[in-house]
Amino acid sequence: MNRRKFCKTAVAASVAASFPMLGCSRSEPPVATSANTSIRAISLDGVEIELERAAIKELGDAMTGPVLLSGHPDYDGARKVWNGMHDKHPALIARCQSTDDIRRAVDFARERSLLLAVRGGGHSWPGKSVCDDGLMLDLADMRNVDVDIAAQTAWCQGGALLSHLDDASLAHGLVTTAGVVSHTGVGGFTLGGGFGRLNRKYGLTIDNVLGAEIITADGKVRQVSADNEPDLFWAIRGGGGNFGVVNKFHYQLHPMDRNVLSGMLVWPVAQARDVLEFYAEWSPTLSRELYVGPVMATMPDGTGIIAMEVVYNGDPASGEKELAPLRAIGTMIDDGVKVQDYKVMQTKEDAMTAHGIRSYAKNGMVREFTQALVDDMIDAYIPDPRAAIFTHTAGGAVKDHGERDTAFPHRNAESMIVFFTGWADPAQDEEGKAMCKQWHAALERHTGGYYDNIEQDGDKSVDSNYGPNFARLANIKGQFDAGNLFRMNSNIKPA
Numbered sequence: 001m002n003r004r005k006f007c008k009t010a011v012a013a014s015v016a017a018s019f020p021m022l023g024c025s026r027s028e029p030p031v032a033t034s035a036n037t038s039i040r041a042i043s044l045d046g047v048e049i050e051l052e053r054a055a056i057k058e059l060g061d062a063m064t065g066p067v068l069l070s071g072h073p074d075y076d077g078a079r080k081v082w083n084g085m086h087d088k089h090p091a092l093i094a095r096c097q098s099t100d101d102i103r104r105a106v107d108f109a110r111e112r113s114l115l116l117a118v119r120g121g122g123h124s125w126p127g128k129s130v131c132d133d134g135l136m137l138d139l140a141d142m143r144n145v146d147v148d149i150a151a152q153t154a155w156c157q158g159g160a161l162l163s164h165l166d167d168a169s170l171a172h173g174l175v176t177t178a179g180v181v182s183h184t185g186v187g188g189f190t191l192g193g194g195f196g197r198l199n200r201k202y203g204l205t206i207d208n209v210l211g212a213e214i215i216t217a218d219g220k221v222r223q224v225s226a227d228n229e230p231d232l233f234w235a236i237r238g239g240g241g242n243f244g245v246v247n248k249f250h251y252q253l254h255p256m257d258r259n260v261l262s263g264m265l266v267w268p269v270a271q272a273r274d275v276l277e278f279y280a281e282w283s284p285t286l287s288r289e290l291y292v293g294p295v296m297a298t299m300p301d302g303t304g305i306i307a308m309e310v311v312y313n314g315d316p317a318s319g320e321k322e323l324a325p326l327r328a329i330g331t332m333i334d335d336g337v338k339v340q341d342y343k344v345m346q347t348k349e350d351a352m353t354a355h356g357i358r359s360y361a362k363n364g365m366v367r368e369f370t371q372a373l374v375d376d377m378i379d380a381y382i383p384d385p386r387a388a389i390f391t392h393t394a395g396g397a398v399k400d401h402g403e404r405d406t407a408f409p410h411r412n413a414e415s416m417i418v419f420f421t422g423w424a425d426p427a428q429d430e431e432g433k434a435m436c437k438q439w440h441a442a443l444e445r446h447t448g449g450y451y452d453n454i455e456q457d458g459d460k461s462v463d464s465n466y467g468p469n470f471a472r473l474a475n476i477k478g479q480f481d482a483g484n485l486f487r488m489n490s491n492i493k494p495a
């Protein structure tokens with residue numbers, strides 16, 4: 001990457017040193033199946049059950065991909081998810097390689113009422129894509145992206161990462177909204193909404209989903225779009241993994257010059273008031289091309305910073321003009337904004353959020369960036385290199401869709417504040433979580449609702465967070481998954 005380049009900047013050096021780089025890659029297991037005895041497992045309701053050897057063998061023989069059991073050399077690599085705090089041991093891992101593999105694994109779980117976790121990219125903060133003693137349906141071998149250049153669309157498999165989608169699209173001068181860390185999976189990311197640096201121009205990722213192929217709890221393979229199974233199509237755009245396993249998504253792409261004015265502007269935290277007060281007044285006037293949002297963090301040497309993350313998706317000269325008033329505030333430590341490949345920004349946070357980090361996050365939707373919020377941001381700042389707040393700037397095209405148009409309800413937000421802590425030592429787990437909760441609690445009064453894809457422990461009601469969409473979601477869940485097979489997620493109980 002550009003990672004070397006990125007590491008030169010003050011902010012990158014700070015963040016990269018603050019969070020441990022524990023390696024992003026996993027070994028790819030060979031196709032292998034081994035089940036010598038019946039194994040103990042757990043049902044959807046938490047009751048202990050036995051899985052017969054013959055049935056596991058039958059599943060393994062029928063699938064193209066491997067079924068991995070504890071003791072297999074690839075089992076430990078496959079069960080690992082992004083957040084190192086979730087060290088779980090599934091009874092078996094079905095490493096799917098086709099629609100048919102997914103269907104067989106879903107049937108296997110449903111017929112036995114076996115606890116089921118679905119792994120896309122494995123980035124679930126609360127570790128919902130792995131479970132103890134259940135079946136982990138793993139899509140890590142399903143990462144193909146087919147771009148239709150003429151139609152400006154892409155079919156992307158449900159286990160692909162955002163880097164696969166970005167790379168395949170950008171190779172043809174095309175793009176769609178994708179998130180800020182390239183090793184995040186398209187699966188969970190898209191199903192929950194999909195915030196990214198292009199959302200002010202193109203909307204959330206769900207606003208760019210034209211259709212999907214999904215395997216529902218009954219084992220049926222369904223094509224969903226605005227014309228086909230419209231209720232299910234509506235539900236999977238914001239309702240998370242509640243409705244089935246998405247084998248592939250169909251995305252709308254947009255032409256883009258990948259050389260964009262982008263980078264970080266960094267000031268010492270002592271100037272946070274000047275920067276944030278200006279931002280509060282200025283941000284409602286932003287063009288849809290400009291994505292710019294504040295970050296507060298602490299360097300390893302204890303220096304606090306206030307930074308702005310910038311991507312201008314348009315003519316760089318116009319971007320320079322629009323950005324000029326922000327650049328004129330105070331005295332920066334670093335001005336890294338220049339015309340550079342969009343992928344530089346899309347990968348710059350990869351290292352500091354590497355797989356294996358122990359992490360906790362909370363978030364809140366902000367309807368207005370008020371002066372009162374600025375005051376609290378300054379007062380609540382935690383000078384610890386393990387803690388940071390990021391913002392996802394929304395507004396613009398995100399607001400072109402009404403609250404009920406898709407299952408994702410928070411269309412009025414101008415911004416999402418993400419509270420993030422990361423550490424390496426398990427002994428710091430409680431401290432790390434508490435720090436995140438403390439920062440969030442100090443700003444919570446400025447937020448309304450939260451983004452399911454990031455919220456950690458569901459201490460708030462899923463029902464009220466979906467607002468007017470909850471009843472419809474619960475009905476659709478009842479129609480397609482009455483037994484709540486897909487419950488390892490921000491769970492919507494079937495009506």
Ligand SMILES: Cc1cc2nc3c(=O)[nH]c(=O)nc-3n(C[C@H](O)[C@H](O)[C@H](O)COP(=O)(O)OP(=O)(O)OC[C@H]3O[C@@H](n4cnc5c(N)ncnc54)[C@H](O)[C@@H]3O)c2cc1C
Pocket residue numbers: 081082117118119120121122123124125128129139158159178179180181183184185186187188189190191192193194195196240241242244245246247353453454488489490
């Ligand atoms: C470092 C980091 C950066 C992030 N940045 C952003 C960002 O910029 N914007 C943003 O919007 N969000 C962001 N997120 C949140 C992210 O969208 C969620 O964590 C999302 O769930 C990740 O998807 P995944 O497939 O990697 O997750 P997984 O852990 O694999 O799955 C998460 C949930 O989705 C379900 N799921 C996954 N794939 C499928 C599928 N194919 N079919 C059915 N269900 C599936 C799983 O069952 C599980 O319930 C970030 C998260 C992390 C950890």
